[in-house]
Every structure is written in C-alpha cells, then in structure tokens.
Amino acid sequence: MTDIIIAYGCEIRDTGNERDVVAYLNANADSAGTGKWTYPKGAKTHTVRLVYTKSEFAAALDKSGAVVVYDGHSRIGQGPVFGPARTPTCPGITAFPTNPWDDNFRMGWDFAAIDCIGDIMHHGINPAEFRLPTSVKGVFASKGLLKIVEDAIAAKSTRCGTPKAWRSLSACFPREAARVNCRGGSPLAGRHYYRARKGGTDFDTLVKVGDADLKKQKLACAVLFMNSCSSKRHFLGALRRRKAAAKSKCMFYVTGDSCSANTTLLFLKAVLAGTDVSKQSKAILKVMNGLAGSGFISLEK
Known part of the structure; x- marks a missing residue:
C-alpha cells in the first residue's frame, strides 16, 4: 500500500486548488475519517492524508516509502509555513501570539534575501537578521546569495549612497525604519x-534561515514534491545535503519558477x-509542465 501525504501551507489551504483535491478524493475514494481517504472505492491500494501543520509535515518526511507533497509558499526561501484556515495576511498578536508566517520549517540556505516592506511588514514577521561576515568561507548558500554578501563586504562602506553596501535602514530611511506593523512592532x-x-x-535585506528542522529528519519518504515557488533554488541544496547525511533514497520534485497551477492534483492522480513517480517521471512532468503556472517542475536526486 502506498501512503500519500499532502501538506497544505498557509493561504494555499484556502484556495480552489485544495478544494479540487478534496472533491476528487470524495468522488473517487472512501473516506477514512477527517482528511483521510483510501483509494480506490471498495479497495485499499493507497491511503491519502491531507495535513496542515508543521509537525505533520515533518512526520510525513520520515514515513517510510511515502509520497509527500508540500503545497504552499516557499516564503522566499525562509521555508514552509502552516496555519489555521483563513490565516490573515498579517495576523494580530492577540489572536495569533505566534505568527504562522514567522514559524517556518527550516530547510534552506544559511540565509535568504527578502523584502523589508513586501514581506517583513506585509506579514508582520520579525526574522533574525543575517550578520554580515568578513568572508563567505564556510557559508552555506547559493552562488547568487553569496554574490550579494561578497559585494557588500567589498563595498567597505556603510554610507547611504554606496550601492550594494550593508547600510542601516534607521540611518538612511528613518521614517520607513520606524514604521509599526499590524502586531504593534517596528521590525525594521x-x-x-x-x-x-x-x-x-x-528594501532588500538578508535574514537567517538554515536547515535546523530538516536536519532532524531521516527523509525516509520515497518522494517529496516541493510544490512551492522556486523550490529548486531555495531548498534543493539543503535537501541534497540532508539526503547524503541521512543516506536517504528520497527523490525530489521541485519548481524552477513561481507556480500557481494545481499540479498537486495531477501528481496525485x-x-x-x-x-512510480520516483522513477517514471517523463509522462507526469510533461502533463504538469503543460499547465500554465506549473513553475517548470523537474525531478532531482
């Protein structure tokens, strides 16, 4: 029997894509409880579960032989996020003492490049800033991210007008730095x-990420489909490193660009x-990538 686990992240769980998957399962499989089905009707060759929490996603990665899908936001490389249905874009602190948008499953590079207004203020998060090192030696990051750090180091300046330099928002743009978010904080x-x-x-800044959560996993699953924007660029490096360390055989489906199509449903079907999506990828990749907004999915070892 094959176990299929689909983990839906913040916001994406509230879309028509998730509802279409549920409708398909209700029509073609037997209910086995809330968010659980056996397929096909009247038989049990597959079990399907839909989950919505970080702990359930982590458990799925360690389920032997499972086919796991994460359908959610990459958070610009900060990692998957999970929350209740209709999680607000910027959750107030009273209703959400822990901000779901700031509670990532860490599985990426040492740091990510994100937007101060478009992400930090937009979602009311307050991620730890990446401390600029004196060199990039030993820093785990993509070539593109390392180039940002190398340029900032080479600038040797904190002056507001110096391009690519590591500059203070409070000194250069005091009004923007003092802005208060929906949670009553001033994270800039x-x-x-x-x-x-x-x-x-x-303004573009650098924040700490790392792969602390991924390092706890055995990656016993057979396949992981990271159906989130640019997951190849954001997560494949850490996934490969963990796969080698854990001596895992898990295969990875990842996206090369932003994605919005319901490729999760096609993959499930x-x-x-x-x-056997761990080996027979040519046909399913052709079908999924035939959809507008697929994100250019590839199978990686």
Missing part, C-alpha cells in the same frame, strides 16, 4: 539593507493510477 528598526528599490518603496 535596526535592520540593514543591501539594495533600495526606486524611490525607497522597498498519477500516483493513484499506479505510476
């Missing part, structure tokens, strides 16, 4: 930026039809 105060958008509409 004391932060640094390496690039300002035209007219100071937004292929697995239920008996396709």
Whole structure:
C-alpha cells in the first residue's frame, strides 16, 4: 500500500486548488475519517492524508516509502509555513501570539534575501537578521546569495549612497525604519539593507534561515514534491545535503519558477493510477509542465 501525504501551507489551504483535491478524493475514494481517504472505492491500494501543520509535515518526511507533497509558499526561501484556515495576511498578536508566517520549517540556505516592506511588514514577521561576515568561507548558500554578501563586504562602506553596501535602514530611511506593523512592532528598526528599490518603496535585506528542522529528519519518504515557488533554488541544496547525511533514497520534485497551477492534483492522480513517480517521471512532468503556472517542475536526486 502506498501512503500519500499532502501538506497544505498557509493561504494555499484556502484556495480552489485544495478544494479540487478534496472533491476528487470524495468522488473517487472512501473516506477514512477527517482528511483521510483510501483509494480506490471498495479497495485499499493507497491511503491519502491531507495535513496542515508543521509537525505533520515533518512526520510525513520520515514515513517510510511515502509520497509527500508540500503545497504552499516557499516564503522566499525562509521555508514552509502552516496555519489555521483563513490565516490573515498579517495576523494580530492577540489572536495569533505566534505568527504562522514567522514559524517556518527550516530547510534552506544559511540565509535568504527578502523584502523589508513586501514581506517583513506585509506579514508582520520579525526574522533574525543575517550578520554580515568578513568572508563567505564556510557559508552555506547559493552562488547568487553569496554574490550579494561578497559585494557588500567589498563595498567597505556603510554610507547611504554606496550601492550594494550593508547600510542601516534607521540611518538612511528613518521614517520607513520606524514604521509599526499590524502586531504593534517596528521590525525594521535596526535592520540593514543591501539594495533600495526606486524611490525607497522597498528594501532588500538578508535574514537567517538554515536547515535546523530538516536536519532532524531521516527523509525516509520515497518522494517529496516541493510544490512551492522556486523550490529548486531555495531548498534543493539543503535537501541534497540532508539526503547524503541521512543516506536517504528520497527523490525530489521541485519548481524552477513561481507556480500557481494545481499540479498537486495531477501528481496525485498519477500516483493513484499506479505510476512510480520516483522513477517514471517523463509522462507526469510533461502533463504538469503543460499547465500554465506549473513553475517548470523537474525531478532531482
């Protein structure tokens, strides 16, 4: 019997994509309880579970032979996030003492490059800032991310007008740095930026990420489909490192770009039809990538 576990993240769990998967399962499989089905009707060759929490996603990664899908946001490389249905874009502190958008499953590079206004303020998060090192030796990151750090180090300046330098938001854009978010905090105060958008509409900064959560996993699953925007760029490096350390045989489906199509449903149908997606990828990749908004999915070791 093949176990299929689909983990839906914040916001995506409230979309028509999730509802279409539920409708398909209700029509073609037997209910085995809330969020659980056996397929096909009247038989049990597959079990399907839909989960919505970080702990359930972690458990899925360690379920031997399972086919696991994460359908949610990459959070610009900060990692998957989970929350209750209709989680607000910027959750108030009273209703959400812990902000779901700031409670990532850590499975990436040492740091991520994110937007100060478009992400930190937008979601009311307050991620730890990545401390600029004196060199990139020993830093686990992609070539693109390392180039940002190398340029900032080479700038040798904190002056507001120096391009690519690691500059203080409070010193250079005090009004923006003092802004208060929906949770009553000022998460930009004391932060640094390496690039300002035209007219100071937004600022790019670096925040700590790492792969602390992924390191706890055995990756006993047979397949992991990271159906989130640019998951190849954000997570494949850490996934491969953990796979080697854990001596796992898990295979990874990842996206090369932003994605919005319901490729999770197509992937689910292929697995239920008996396709061994750990090996037979050509046909399912053609079908999924034939959809607009697929994100250019690939199978990686």
